[in-house]
Amino acid sequence: MKRKSSPPSKIRKEAIGQCCEVRIPGVCKGNPQTTILAHLNGAGMGMKCHDFQGAFCCDHCHNVLDGRVQSDYTPVMIKLFHLEAVIRTQQILFNEGLIKTPGSK
Secondary structure, three states, rough: OOOOOOOOHHHHHHHHOOOOOOOOOOOOOOOHHHHHHOOOOOOOOOOEHHHHHHEEOHHHHHHHOOOOOOOOOOHHHHHHHHHHHHHHHHHHHHHHOOOOOOOOO
């Protein structure tokens, strides 16, 4: 976990201009100009999870993830959309060399 006020990382900068990976049906507008890195919740008050626990997310989907906008989906479904997006984002970041696994070049 890290502090919320840390400067933008390479991973957060990579989100700019990316396609939304959260893709909530009926919510996502697919505008890469609004994409940010949406961290998973659960790091604690005033804290964010590490950037590798985030997903590329457009502003419309991010508003649903953060509860600023209501949707027809249950909280469990919203969490599933986010978790699946984290996996897709991790693959993109791995392919770009921004996250590595032991033995990877």
